[in-house]
Amino acid sequence: MKTAAEFFLKLWLAGGAACVLAGWILSAFGVLGRTAYALLAVAGLSATVWFWRREDGTAALGRCRRSVQSCWRGRGPVCRWLPRLWLLGAAAALVSGWLHAPNNYDALAYRVPRVLHWLAEGRWHWISSPDLRLNYSATGFEWLMAPVLALARSDRLLFLLNWIPFLLLPPLVFAVFRRLGVRAAVAWHWMWLLPGGYCFLLQAGSIGNDAFAAVFLLAAIFFAQRAAQNRSARNLAWSVLAAALMTGAKASNLPLLLPWVVACWLARSLVLSRPVALATLLALGVSFLPQAVLNHRCSGHWGGDPANQERLRASDAATGLLGNSLQLAAQNLAPPFNPAARSLNERLTAALPSAWHQRLAGGFPRFTPGVGELAQEESAGVGLGVTLLAVAGIFFAKFRRGEWRVLRPGLAVAMAAWISLAVLATQLGSESTARLIAPYYPLLLALVLLLPAQDYLARRRWWRGLAVAVSGAALLVIVVTPSRPLWPAQTVLGWFSAAWPESQFVQRAARVYTVYAGRADSLAPLRRFVPPDANVLGFLSNGNEPETSLWRPLGGRRVVLILPGDDIELLRQRGVEYVVISSAGLKRLFGQTVEEWCGHHRARVLASQSLTLLASQGERPWHVVQLLR
Numbered sequence: 001m002k003t004a005a006e007f008f009l010k011l012w013l014a015g016g017a018a019c020v021l022a023g024w025i026l027s028a029f030g031v032l033g034r035t036a037y038a039l040l041a042v043a044g045l046s047a048t049v050w051f052w053r054r055e056d057g058t059a060a061l062g063r064c065r066r067s068v069q070s071c072w073r074g075r076g077p078v079c080r081w082l083p084r085l086w087l088l089g090a091a092a093a094l095v096s097g098w099l100h101a102p103n104n105y106d107a108l109a110y111r112v113p114r115v116l117h118w119l120a121e122g123r124w125h126w127i128s129s130p131d132l133r134l135n136y137s138a139t140g141f142e143w144l145m146a147p148v149l150a151l152a153r154s155d156r157l158l159f160l161l162n163w164i165p166f167l168l169l170p171p172l173v174f175a176v177f178r179r180l181g182v183r184a185a186v187a188w189h190w191m192w193l194l195p196g197g198y199c200f201l202l203q204a205g206s207i208g209n210d211a212f213a214a215v216f217l218l219a220a221i222f223f224a225q226r227a228a229q230n231r232s233a234r235n236l237a238w239s240v241l242a243a244a245l246m247t248g249a250k251a252s253n254l255p256l257l258l259p260w261v262v263a264c265w266l267a268r269s270l271v272l273s274r275p276v277a278l279a280t281l282l283a284l285g286v287s288f289l290p291q292a293v294l295n296h297r298c299s300g301h302w303g304g305d306p307a308n309q310e311r312l313r314a315s316d317a318a319t320g321l322l323g324n325s326l327q328l329a330a331q332n333l334a335p336p337f338n339p340a341a342r343s344l345n346e347r348l349t350a351a352l353p354s355a356w357h358q359r360l361a362g363g364f365p366r367f368t369p370g371v372g373e374l375a376q377e378e379s380a381g382v383g384l385g386v387t388l389l390a391v392a393g394i395f396f397a398k399f400r401r402g403e404w405r406v407l408r409p410g411l412a413v414a415m416a417a418w419i420s421l422a423v424l425a426t427q428l429g430s431e432s433t434a435r436l437i438a439p440y441y442p443l444l445l446a447l448v449l450l451l452p453a454q455d456y457l458a459r460r461r462w463w464r465g466l467a468v469a470v471s472g473a474a475l476l477v478i479v480v481t482p483s484r485p486l487w488p489a490q491t492v493l494g495w496f497s498a499a500w501p502e503s504q505f506v507q508r509a510a511r512v513y514t515v516y517a518g519r520a521d522s523l524a525p526l527r528r529f530v531p532p533d534a535n536v537l538g539f540l541s542n543g544n545e546p547e548t549s550l551w552r553p554l555g556g557r558r559v560v561l562i563l564p565g566d567d568i569e570l571l572r573q574r575g576v577e578y579v580v581i582s583s584a585g586l587k588r589l590f591g592q593t594v595e596e597w598c599g600h601h602r603a604r605v606l607a608s609q610s611l612t613l614l615a616s617q618g619e620r621p622w623h624v625v626q627l628l629r
Contacts, residue, residue, distance in 0.1 A: 004063035005171035007055050009219055011048070012165060013238065016144060016216075016245050018044060020286040023143035027124040034119075034555070037150045082192040083170075085471035089201050089478055090167060096484035097159035097205030101520035103483055104377065105614070107207045108519070108546035110134045112155060113559070115142050116551050119150055120558045126298045129561050130543035130589060136295045136304020138288050140248035141209035153555035155548070158207045165215040166204040169195035172218040173442055179225040180410035180446050183455040193389065193467055194445060196474040197382030198336070198375045199438045205484055206377050211438040213253050216246035218442055221263045221413065228266035236270045237279035239263075244283030251288055251303065252428065252436050255420035259443055262416045308429075315363030317426035322356065323364035324425035324433045330369040331434035332381040336477050339505050341373040366431045373512075375477045381434030382441050383477075385470030390448050392463070397451035411450060417443030482516040489513040508615075515615045522613050523549035523580065529607040529624040530578045538562050538571060538579035538627075540589070545582055545613060564589050568601045572627055579603070583621040594623045602628045 022040055026032040051057070068087065102108070110133040117127050117134070127134045144161050148154075170191040177187035195201070203211040223239035226232065243260045246253050270276055284290075295304035305312070314320030330348060338344065348369040352360075360367045370379045381387075421440050430436060448454075457463045479486045493510040500506050518524075523546065530537060537550055540562045550559050560576055581594055590597060594605060603625045610619040 004060040004067065005168060005175075007057060007060040008064070009168055009172070009215075010055075010238065011051065011057075012168065012215070013219060013242055013245065014051070015044070015048075016140075017241055017282060017286045018047075019147060020140060020143040020245070020248060021282065023139070023146050024124070024285060024290055027118065027122075030123045032118055032122050032124070032146070034150045034153075037147045041147065041151065081468045082189065082471055085468070085475055086170065086192045086196055089196055089471075089475050090163075090204065092475065092478045092486060093166065093201060093204035094163055095205075096478065096481075096486055097163060098156075099486075100205075100484040102155050102158055102207040103516060103519040104207050105519065105546065106133075106378075107209075108522075108548040109544050110137070110547075111142055111207070111209065112145065112149070112158075113547040113551070115146050115149055116548070116554070116559070119146065124294075126294075127561070128563055128566075130541060130563065130585070132305050132310055136291070136299065138248055138250050139291050140245060140250070140286070140288075141212055145207075149554060153553070155207070155554065159205050162206060162208070162212055163204050165212060166195065166200060168215050169200065169218075172215060172222060176218050176221050176225070176442065177446060177449060179222070180413060180450065182410075182446065182449045183458070185458045186449050186454045189458050189464070189467055190445065190449060193386055193470060194382070194442060196471050197386045197441065198380035198474060198477055199377070199382060199435055199441075201474055201478050202375070202377035202380055202481060202483070203438070205478075208377050208435075209249060210435050213246045213249035214439040214442060216242045216249065217253070217256055217260070217439045220246060220260045221443070224260065224263040224267060227264075227270060231267075231270065233270045233273035233275045236264065236267050236273075237275040240276060240279040240283050241286070244287035246439065247288040248286050248291075250436075250439075251291075252424060253439055254288065255423045256417070256439060256443075258420045258423075259413045259416035263413050311365050312429050313427055314429040319359050319363035320426040320428060321422070323360050323367045324428055326352075327367065327370055327431065327433040328381070328437075330371055331379055332387045333384055334371040334375070335384055336375040336473055338371060338373055341371045344371050345369045364429050366429055368431045370431055370434070373508075374480065374482060376481060377435070377483060379432050379435055381437075383470075383474065385466075385473055389463075389466065389470060390445060393448050393451060393454055393457060396453040396457055397448075411447075414443055414447035414450060418447060482513050485513065490517060511612075512615045515612050519546065519613070521549050521552065522546050522611060523622070524552075525609055525611065526550075526580050526607070526622055526624050527552070530580075534578050536560060536575040536577075538576040540579060540581040540585050542582045542585035542588055545585070550580055568627065572629070577627055578606075579625045579627065581623040581625055583623065594625070598625060604628060 022037075023032065026036050110131050114127065114134040118124050124139075129135070141161065145158055148157055173194055174187050174191035177190065178184065200211045200214070220239045220242035223235045223242060227236035227239060239260070243257065246256060292302040296302045298304070300306050314323065345368065348371070372379055375383060417440060421437060421444065424437065425433075428436070480489075482489070490510070490513055493506065493513055496503075496506045497510045527550070535556065536558050537560070539547060539550055539559050541547060547559060551557055560571060560574065562571070562579065581597070583594065586592055586594060586597060592600070594608070598604060606624045606626050608621060608623045610621050612619050
């Protein structure tokens, strides 16, 4: 890996670890907030300047600029286009993230709100909410968001937490692949193809937290390999820190500790050294361990959901393997543009044997093929093109002779990643398998690239042409994605809707783009019924609704969640006068209509309005209620 890339990688790891540790420490003292983060920002800036001068950051920046220019110029028509298309994709991700406010639904429903609740309280705390994800989910990405939300009081810059590490993917992929034993020509092509996978490219301009951890895993493997080669305790210390950050980002990354341990095996003699011991102490604080301890303390289970209320765990290993295997195949083989996605999902589900249907219905209730009309960040894996290129590598390895010209440790690391995926598949019960395993893809692909004949394929003109086509398709996907379109989607689709009002496809497309365009602040129509000086706002939610919208303007308002059994008089004393009510939440939690709830709690309905938060659900009624004194 280039020295410049290594410099910025270490800077990113150190900054991420500092943010996570700062979040837990400030919470412990109850001073989590803007003032504390401002003071720490000064210290962090000073540390960055020191590190920049010590490691000659100016020279690293210059080398980075020359590397980008070299990649853009390239040699030969094909070699030139792969890095060019990736650079164009990175630029498109930056522009889309800058132009469009964050609209990742999960982030707006629980990841951003949980940080806002912590900042309002001055500490991490277990939040009384119908959505358990606010409490038990890993906090790595959130602790990086916290200083941005506290200081900027805006979420517009949060996408940079994904875009910056996305820039580190190509050199990291190349470095790790080469050290695992992948041929140079093969590693060079895939250093551009893999980061162009849909899950990486679409999340580069988003605030999703899946692909975010891929850099941590690759960094952990890279520094472990370097530590074994150079007998360097400092490199092993960086590896330990990166592995901890990987687990702290998402609990589903925990099985990836297995390939990391395998990679560290040759450097095991350095474990007791002073740098590694210090890094281990820091790693305990930035890993998933603090959250696991708090989950066990508050819920009785390290995962935070002992009764599986969110239905995210499969009932048994066989059912988990079956459901996740089917979803992975369907979601990674789905074409990027598929107008017949609904009928295809129905056909795929109907084609399953009845015994599989019964098993999945009972033990994997959230199972769905997950084929979408467009490749979107909520469900996308690496994509059809990357998957087919990998399958072609397996096919040619079978029919061509060759030797396994790899070191045994490299093969062991890649095989351990597949074992990790199998372990995760036995437990996971989510419908978004292809997205959740984003950090797994590099090492999963490495086993394929270690097969014979991969260098033969990389030299074939037809394969290189397909590689360019795959990268071009990925660039088109990021341009047309409904989350952050880089074309005048609503204007054009408005013309088409007027011209073809009977076309279900056109009307569906117009509705999807319209819903995504307003998702970043989807509850804004309700805020106009709340006085601007209402600093505390009640919220009666279904548990999976974009609460972030009610906190706006960020830093100027606090949202209090209302659950059955809450003392409404106590809420009045805390300053809650206005309550936003979801009819779905009211029915689910209270079993009442809004009129019945108001009559029981001395309140009156100020306004009612139907809003579309998810295109698949359509309009649902919402209400703004005033608590009478």
